[in-house]
Amino acid sequence: MQGKQGRRVLSILSGLLLLTVCADVLSATWKITYPRPSSDSDKSSEYPLKVLALALQQTGVKYELIPSRKFYPQGKNLNRLKDNREINVVWSMTDKQREKELLPIRIPIYKGLVGWRLFLIRDDMSERFKYIQKLEHLLKLTPIQGSDWPDTKILQSNGFDVLTNSTPAELAKMLVSAQGDFFPRSMLEIREELSNFPSNKKIIIQPTLGLYYPAAVYFFVNSKSTPLAHLINTGLERAIKNGEFDALFVETYQDFIDKSKINNRNIYTLENTFLPINTPINRSELWFNTGY
Template identity: 45%
Template sequence: MIRVVLACITLLLSSMQASAALWTITYPRPLDDSDERSQYPIALLKLALDKTGVNYELRPSDRILLTGKAMRQLRENREVNVVWSMTDSQREKDLTAIRIPIAKGLIGLRVFVVNQDKASKFEDVMSLTDIRKLVPVQGEEWPDTKILQANGFNVFTVPEFREAYDMIKQGKGDFFPRSVIEVDAELAEEGRRSNLFLEPNMALYYPTAMYYFVSSSNKTLARLIETGLNRAIDDGSFESLFQTTYSPILEGLNMQERNVFTLENPLLPVETPLNDNRLWYKNTIQTKELTPTDVE
C-alpha cells in the first residue's frame, strides 16, 4: 500500500514538474523590432501558448533571419524552433506544419505595388491574359514564384525581399504582388518616400495558407501550439485578434471594389484543410475564375 502511495506521489510530482518546466520558444528576428508584419504572428502564438497553460519564454533569434534562412535553420534545429511562413509541398515534407492558417488564407490575396511611371500599364487590364503580359517581381525561394510561373507569368526573381522593392523603384519588372497582410506596413516604410504606387483596382488570389512550422523532430511543440490554436478558435479569441488586426486593413485597401482574379495553386498540399470553414476568411470579395478565353 505504501509503495502504491509513493508511486502516485512520484507520478504527481513528475506531472507538476512537466507543467512547470520552462519552454523556450525562439522565432526568427524580423528586420527590425517595429516590423508590423511580425506583430500578428507573434501575438497569435502568445495567445495559443497562453491557452495551454504552459510556462514559456517567447523570444527572437539572436540575429535577423529572413524566411529562407530561417526555414533552413529550423530543419537543422539551429537558432529557431518555430517559423511562420506560406506553405508548399516541399516545406511540409521537410518540416512539421501546424495546419491551421494563421491569417485565414489572406496570405494568398495579393495587391500590386508598381512604379508610378508604369501605372498606365494597368489601366487597360481586363483579364488574366492581360495581366500575364506584365512581369511580376518575386523572391527566388518563395512558393509564390512557382505559383505565378505555373499560371503563365514570366517572373523576375531576386534573392531577398528588400531587393524586390528596389527593382520596382528602378523600373525593373512591372509589379510586386504583395499580400494584403503585408503591403500596408511595407509601403509605410518603403513607399511613402519613393516612386512606389499601389494599384487601386485589381488583385490576384490563390488558395494557400501561412502556418507555424516546427522541426520534424519536435512533435511535442507542434501538438502544444496546435492545441492552443484550437482552444483560441473554440472560444473566439482567435477570430477577435484576426478581425482587430486585419479588418481595418482590408477596408483601407477597398477590397470589396477590386477586380480579383483567381489563380491555381499546384503547390498546395492535399492535406490543406480547405473544407474547414472555421479556418478561412469569410468575405464577399468577388473573384473571377480562370475562363477559357484566359487560357493561352
Template identity: 50%
Template sequence: MAKLLTILLLSISLAVSFANAAVWVITYPQSTLDNDLRYEYPLELLRLALDKTGVRYELKPSASGMRQARSVKRLEENLEINVLWSMTDVMREEQLLPIRIPIAKGLIGWRMFLAPKNSAFLTANIDNLSDLLKYEPVQGISWPDTKILQANGFNVVTARDYIEAEQMITSRLADFFPRSVIEIEREIETNPNSQLILRNGLALKYPTAMYFFVNKRNVTLAKLIETGLERAIADGSFDALFYEHFGETIELLNLENVKYFELANPLLPRLTPTSKRELWYLPQ
C-alpha cells in the same frame, strides 16, 4: 511496500511539479528589417495560443536576422530556432512539421500590387489575366509564390529577399510587386519614403495558407501550439485578434468589391483544410 509506494508517489509529484514549473523557450527567426510590423500579428497569435494552454514560456527572436530560406534550413536542422511562420507548399511540409491552421485565414493568397510612381503599369488597362501576364512581377527566389506565379504563366523576376525585391522594382527591373493584403498596408506604413505605390482595385487570388511550422521531431511543441489555436478558435479570441489587425485593412482595400483573377495553386498540399470554412476569410 508502503515506503516504495510513498517514494513512487513523491517521484510522480515532483515530476509533475517540474513539468509545470518548466519554461518553454520558443525562438523564432528575427526579421532582417528594423521594426518589422509584419511580425506583430503572428507573434500576438502565437502568444495567444500559448496562453490558452497554460504553459510557462519565453518567446524570443534569434540572435540575428534571418532570410526565409535560411530560417527554414535552420529549423529543419533544429538549430537556432524552433518555430517559424510561412506560406505552405508541398516541399515546405516535407522539410518541416506544419500546424495546419491558417493563421491569416487565407489572406496570404490575396495579392495586390505595388509599382513605381509614374510607371505605365499603374494606369494600364487590365481587363483579364491575359492582360496582366504581359507584365513581369518580382518575388523572392525561395518564396512559394514564385512557383505559383510561374505555373500560371508569369515571367517572374526573382530576388534574394524583400529588400532586394523592392530595389529591383524601384529600378524598373520588374513591372509590379505582388504583396499579400495582410502585408501591403504595413509595408507602406513602415517605409513612407518608398517610391512604390498601390494599384487600387486589382488583385490576384490563389488558395494557400500561412502556418506555424516546427521541426519534424518536435511533435510536442506542434501539439501545444495546435491545442492553443483550437481553443482560441472555439472561444472567438482567434477571430477577434484577426479582425483587430486586418478588419480595417479589408475595408480600406475594399476586398468585398475588388476585381481579382483567380490562379491555380499546384503546390497546395493535399492535407490543406480547405473544407473547414471557419478557418478561412470568405468575402461576401
C-alpha cells in the same frame, strides 16, 4: 495478497510519477526561439508572435519567446529549423516540400488572406494597368517576388515570368529601378510595405486589380518537435473555440481588409498546385470569408 498489494503500490507509484512529470512540464519554462525581424522598424512579426503567445497562454505553460541572434532570410530560417539549430518555430506559407521537411501546425494564422494579392507599382505604370481586362493581359507584365517564397512557384506555374531577389528590401529596390512591373503583396502587408518606401519614390497600390490563390501560413517546428507542435496546436484550437483567435485577427486586420475594397476590384484566380492535400480547406471557421 502480496501480489495484489505489490501491484497496487506499483500503480500508486506510477500515478505519482505521472503527476510529477506533468507538474514539471507545467512548471518548466518553454524557451522558444523565433526568426529575428530584419530591423527594428519591421513589424511583420508582431501579429504571428501575438498569435503564438495567445496559443501558449491557452495551455497554461510558462514560456519565453526569444528572437534569433541575427536576421536571416526566410530560406535560411527554414533550413536552421530543419537542422534544429537555434530556431524552434517559424511561420511561413505552406507547400508540399515544407510539410515534408518540417512539422506543420495546420491552422492558417492569417485565415487565408495571405492568398489575396494586391499590387505595388510605380505610378508611371498606372496607365498600363488600366488596359488590363483579363488575366492574359496581366501575364504580359513581369512580377517580382522572393527567390525562396512559395508565391514565386505559384506565379510561375500559372504562366508568369517572375524576377526574384532574396529580401523585401532588395525587391523594393528592383521595383523602384523598373526591374519588373509589379510587386504582388498580400492585402495584410501591402500598406506597411508601401510605408517603407522612401517618400520621394512614387510607388502606389494599384487600385482596380488583384490576384487570389488558396494559401495558408502555418507555424512550423522541427520534424521531431512533436511536444511543441502539440502544445501550439492545442492552444490554437482552444483560442479558436473561445473566440479569442478571431478577436485578435479582426482587431489587427479588419481595417486592412476594409481599405483593400476587394469587391471593387477585378480579382484573377490562380491555381495553387503546391497546396498540400492535408490543408484544412473544409474547416470554414479557419478561413476568412471576404464575401467576394
